[in-house]
Structure formats: structure tokens, C-alpha cells
Amino acid sequence: MAIELQHLTKRQENYSQWYNELVVKADLAEQSAVRGCMVIKPYGYAIWEKMQQTLDQMFKRTGVKNAYFPLLIPKSFLCREAEHVEGFAKECAVVTHYRLKNDPNGTGVIVDPEARLEEELIVRPTSETIIWGTYKNWIHSYRDLPIICNQWANVMRWEMRTRMFLRTSEFLWQEGHCAHATAEESEARTVQMINLYAEFARKYMALPVVIGVKTETERFAGALNTYTIEAMMQDGKALQSGTSHNLGQNFAKAFDVTFVNKENKPEYVWANSWGVSTRLMGALIMAHSDDNGLVLPPHLAPIQVVIVPIFKNAEQLAKITETITPIIEELAAKGISVKFDDDDKKRPGFKFADYELKGVPVRLAIGARDIEAGTIEVMRRDTLEKSQLQIAGLPESIEALLEEIQQNIYDKALKMRDSRVKKVDSYDEFKKEIENGGFFLCHWDGTPETEELIKAETKATIRCIPLDGEEEEGVCMVTGKPSKRRVIIARAY
């Protein structure tokens, strides 16, 4: 184990392999026996739980209520909204039978051929169809609106090429599904939620995301408009981290969901949906970590501070424990999660490497001599810098240090990103530059054909039309046709 710890591939050598190894070695997740599905291990799940709890509180402050809808969706529901079924991947898990039986010719079990379902059921790839089928019974009058519902759930899409957290056949997510009386209100909620996601990404994940609108090609199947937050990874590739869709009246029409408006006239309901998933874990890992392992922003770290005692005998340990116990209590009272690792079966050096690998933001090391001097050794994970702190006033110093680390991780990511955002006006230059990664601000003629050509020739896609972009007269770098603003083009996960 101690030796394994040392063998993390360097980012420069192979970024992709570095990521795959890190996920496993930092004890976040592992491949399961089921193709494309992962096991989220306790340490990884603790990070996801922190994300969940934070987001859930942010949602509820805006009036969101949680609910739960069925896992399985009748096949016919998927076909109701034409664009949805057309655009949505048809790779999904299909339930066709409801019983096993003992194998008459062997020892195992077989699927009972007599227990075939009349209509096949699909493991939800997303829940618009089943939810709008349900909302039909909830909505009669404008008084029943708005419905601001969210569910935390597992979903499945039968992905061919999977990578842990980034793209797995089963993943965990939240999906919000709102019903409104007016188009304006629905659009406002759609924008509110993408802004909420951006705030969460920036404040908690230390991720400087760009907010933008997807092109028609990249938008959610069945949506009028898709908003996205796009983050840049250390290899310059984009990672779509959250989306919010204005669905117009498409699903209401498909499922015949009308309401009597204030003027006493029937009208189709206005819809939006929005979601983030365990993919955020991938973004978090890829954006900040280094060749020594995970780097976790303190706001999402399950263990924010680890204290490693350096001792030769039980007496020394007792003295250290006595000194450190009131400090741990003070830190806990401040809501800081601390682990005091006095396990005597592992050497301090092993522990140091392990907590570095696991991205614990602050590591304290304390021995007998430190107590005499009234100091303690502090290592911050983001910069790997060591320093001495006074034991007196330690809880306050640590609290301030955690905030400093949080800010520093964000600043570093922002600096990295800004250094790799570039305006490019020549397609030839673009084709050269894209090989090095980065976000490219380019003029585009607005046609799916040009978009498709860029993708086919460079593997890069239009990530979004950034919301804070300025209007600017220009010409498409590919066709020379007029363009009013720049879009962000990048290769993406």
C-alpha cells in the first residue's frame, strides 16, 4: 500500500491515466462488476453528500420541494414528445420480464419466459416524461401553479465508453422539474437555477465556471433553450457541469397538461428542468488535484483538518492528546471537521502521504518538542507549504487558513483558465491551437452545418454562447459569413 501510494502517474505524462488512478487511489470510487457502473466508496460518497446537502439547502431557500417519482418508465411515455425521443440516446436499460425461476436444466436461475411484461419498462434516463404524466393530475387551475419540484435519484444511460464520475451508465443526480403559468416565470426559474449552479460551483467547488447558452445542436432534446455552466480542466478541456432547460410548452402539449388561467381560459403549462450529477465529482477532482493526489476545497472536504501525532511511546502520545483535545473541541465547535489519527500501526510518513493523496486541506503534525515550544507544524495541501503556528489561538488561525485555501484554490483555477481563453479569428490558427487545449472565443455563422464541420475536423464543439459576452460585429472563422458575437469552442469531456 505504501509503495502503491507513490505510483500516481504524473499529469504531464498522461492526464487521463492520472485521473483514473487518482479516483481509485484516493478511495473515491471503483469499477463494479456491472459494466459501466461504479461503486462510490465512503470517502468519495462523503464528498458527494456535502455537495448534496449544500445544493439541497440552496434549492430550498428558493422554494424547491423534494419528491420522488418511479424508477421505471413505460416505453410508450418516451415516445410522446417527438423531439425528446428523437434527440435522446436510445441506449437505455430495458426491463422486459418480472420473474426468475429455477433453471430446470441446471442449478442456477433463468428468466421465466412466462413473466414477460406487456409493455417494456425503461430505467429512467431522465424523468421529464413520467413527471409530466404525473403533473397532469396535479394541475387544474393557475392556483395549482407553480410547482417547483426536485428529486435526488439514480438514472441510467447505457454508455459505450465510460469513465468514473465523468460518464457512467448509472449515475446519481438531482433533477428539478417546474411547472409555471407563464413563459416569463418559467424562463426566470430556468435562469435562476443556472445562476444557482454557478454560485455553488464557484463558492463551494472553487470552480470558475462560464455561464452560457447551448446551440440548437447541443441543447437538451425537447428544450427551447438550454443554459449550461462550463468548467475548464487542467488539460484545457471543457467539462459541462450543470444544465437548466427551458422546455416551453413541449412536454405540457405531449402529456396534455393544461390549466385554467386567471382569465378562465385553458392554457398549456410552461416547463423547465435542471440538473447536476455525480459528474461534478469528476470536475472537482480534475480541476484542482496535482501529482501528489487530490486537492479538495475546504468547503467540500469531508475531513478538513487532520492531526498526526509524532510519538515514540504511550506517554508522549498521552501528552500530545492532552494538549490537542481542547483544540479539537474548539475546532468542532466552529463546525470544522477534524480527524486525530493516533493509529500506531502506521508510520507518520505513511499517514502524511495518504492524507496528501486524499486531499485533506490542512495537516497538523505535533510532537513532544513542539508542545514545549508551544508550536505546531502546519502543511497546507493546496501549496504543500509547511509552516509553524502558535498553539495559542490555533482554532482561529486554522479557521482563517481554511478560508484562505478555499480562495487560493479558486484563484489558481481562475488564473489557469484565464491564461487559456483566447480570441481566435482564423480557422487555420484555431486548428493548430486546439491541439493544446483551451477555450477559444470565435465568431460562428450560427448554422448547424458549420458547427458540425468544426466538430468533424477538430473534435471541438461549441460549448456555449457565453451570457456575459459582448455584442461584436465579426465574421465566422470558417465561412466568413457575418456573426454578432463570439462563442466558446473547446474540446470537451
Add this chain to the structure above:
Amino acid sequence: MAIELQHLTKRQENYSQWYNELVVKADLAEQSAVRGCMVIKPYGYAIWEKMQQTLDQMFKRTGVKNAYFPLLIPKSFLCREAEHVEGFAKECAVVTHYRLKNDPNGTGVIVDPEARLEEELIVRPTSETIIWGTYKNWIHSYRDLPIICNQWANVMRWEMRTRMFLRTSEFLWQEGHCAHATAEESEARTVQMINLYAEFARKYMALPVVIGVKTETERFAGALNTYTIEAMMQDGKALQSGTSHNLGQNFAKAFDVTFVNKENKPEYVWANSWGVSTRLMGALIMAHSDDNGLVLPPHLAPIQVVIVPIFKNAEQLAKITETITPIIEELAAKGISVKFDDDDKKRPGFKFADYELKGVPVRLAIGARDIEAGTIEVMRRDTLEKSQLQIAGLPESIEALLEEIQQNIYDKALKMRDSRVKKVDSYDEFKKEIENGGFFLCHWDGTPETEELIKAETKATIRCIPLDGEEEEGVCMVTGKPSKRRVIIARAY
């Protein structure tokens, strides 16, 4: 809607129908378009969330860590543990294909026959098999033990007869799966968790449960021993509310999970698993509610206090709002959830009936005259008693009242249960008495044959051998063979 509210079937008329109607009318859940699967509506889900959060905190205080394992289980995994596959219902959702395609002969989609899975996958009915398949890689030495893992998840069992919350094809639950180095440690955890469930049921659900051991026939498939908590519903039937299973080394042997013990010898790992589900919602509803609707124990009520202003005009409402706002803030500061319902589209009488139906523990009504008198009308949901309280000191009075209500609901349930627990020594008497419901303490000869006979003749089952039961020489009421202690027999949900 106002009229519908009045039409809740009375418990005396038809207890079963009363329950079904209540679940829907109190806005807790409804049937979905998918057979046997329910939609948990926001109000119902808010209660489940409170249960989840409370249990999760209780778990974590005992060292439990959460994780997540795949939804789909390879068919072959289910067959590994012989008793498990034999005893476990084979009614389950089977995934056989991974793709749909456009119907060449129509407009919809069909299952792509070419996308047939080599090995079918089962939507988890419980996760012992996939988890023990995973633990094999986590466990090498005694240093890797114990593993105290839990997951919050959805599971599916293809039930033929379903009832919302009590028995649904898909349900939400938590399942804990522990791995230990010794049989003693595993047994201790098994018992610890059933005690934790009992504490939760008593303190939060106000449910006086009996802790006991299941008979061999009723035990979990693959377990050495199953502990249970059994609650009594108002019709005298039992509802199994939580179970904890000592799995011995059965799953470790089936999945070949060994560890090197302190003596440096390989040994199979010791296992237990334990779970509660959305079935607890059914227990909560059935145990306490009355002919006016839901009765919620304050500790689990999403809205603990509702304040209904009685006003004729905006001026009066403004005055009430001014008086009540600081009180709401004080209640909130005490962690009490308050709703101030100033919706002027609904009459107070409608609101009263609606909050009664929804089981809000405390209702306050306040009008202009009350403000002058410095008093407020209080209605407590458990007894439906009205009284006047002084506005001065209201937050403290309400806080005390909520605790009083919590205790009263428990006391009432305990009294009801105790009045219907009866020692019976004659099988004839038992056959007569069982028709009226209740828990019967009877001597049983310990054989599956007698157990089966009782079940066949009376539809009653041995719920458990109560842990706090005394040793007592006796003879089986059916066969006259010797018995050392009484068991609890009842009809059950």
C-alpha cells in the same frame, strides 16, 4: 376540494379504505402509471426526509459511513448464496436489453432485438450479493475491518398486491452492510442496530415497538438470525418496521471473502445487514391518525405549527402580521417549523380542515379581537382540543406543547397496544380472539410445522420471540408439546 375533504372514510367503517384514502387526501403519495409503483408527493417526501436525516445522524454517531453500490445486479450473483436465492422472492425486474430503436413498422420505438445482454441484470431487491462481491476487494487483513457501510437507495420487488408505502414494487430504504473480524462483534452490531431502530421508532415516530427475534421460517434468506421491531396498528395488526440480520459467514463464503486474522491465519469475514424503508411511512400514518386525517408526531412533522389569521380586510391582516412576525421568528430560532398561511383565496374553515387532514400538530388562529385581548386560539391535533394561550410567552408555551403532544401520541399508542396484548393458552380461544386483532402471547413448540398450521388456519404468523420475554415453562397451544417461552402471534401487514 373542500367537499372532498369531508369524505374520509371512518376507521370503524373500513380501516383499509380509510388508510388508502388518507394517503391520497393528505397529499402524501399516489399511484403512478407504473404498476405497483407510487409517486411520493412533496408533503409525504418531507416526512420521509425528516426520518432519513434523523436516522442518518443516529447511524453516523455509531460510526456508519455511507456509500453507493450499483442498481443492477448480474443474475449469477443472486445464485451464489444458496439459501438467499432459494428464500428470496424471484419476482423482480429483469433487464434483458440495452437499446431501443425506431419501430420500422410504426411511429414509436421498439426494443432492439440485437441489443440483448449476454447476462441479464436484476434491479436490486436488496444488495447483499453485489456488496459482498465488492467487499472481496476491500478486505485483506483484520486491519481492513470492520467495514460499517450504509446506502440510501431505491429497491424493487415485483409485488403482486401493493399498497402505498406498506408494500410497493419500488420503495426507498437504507441498507447497512457490515463486515467484522469476529462473530461476537458482528452479533453486537446486529443487536445495536435493532436497538437503534427501536429508539428511533419510540422517540421520533412515537411508536411503542416490540423488539424480538424472528423464527427460522420468517428470517431473512441467508441469515442465521433476524431481529425485528414490530408495531401494532389501530386495527390490532402487526407491522414489521425494521430488521437487522446476523448473516454469519454465509455471504463471505458465497463470495469468498476472507481476511488474515491477528494470528496470521485466513478466516471468512462475519457479516450483518439491517434496513428500514418507506414502509415506516405506512406505520406512522396507520398508528396515530384518526377519522379527521393524519396525526403527525411533532418530531417528524414538516410543519409543526400553522398560524391562520382571521381577517376581514388588509388592515386587519397587516395588524395580525405585525403581531405575529416576531413570534414566528422566535419559534424559528427554537428550530420549530412554522407556516403563516395568509392566503386570502381560501376561507379559514377550509384551512382548518386541510391542516387537520395533513396532521399539523399545532394550529394557531388569531383575529383582531385576540390581539386586543392579548390571547391566541390554539388547537392541538392529537386531541383536537382548543384553548386560549397568552401571546406573551407564546414561543415557550408552544415549545412545551409540542413536546407534550409528542409524548401524548406515544402514550396513547402504548395504551392502545397494551390493551390488546393478551396471553392465550388455548388454540380454540386463539382462533376466536385473533378475529378481533391484537398481539397474542402464546406457547409454541418451536417447529415450522406448527407455525405453518397456525398460519394456514388463522392467517396469523409468529411475529417474533420478544427479547424482553421471560422464560416460562408451558405447553404449545396447538400440539401440547413443551415450550420454554411465549412468542407473539398476530395477523400482519
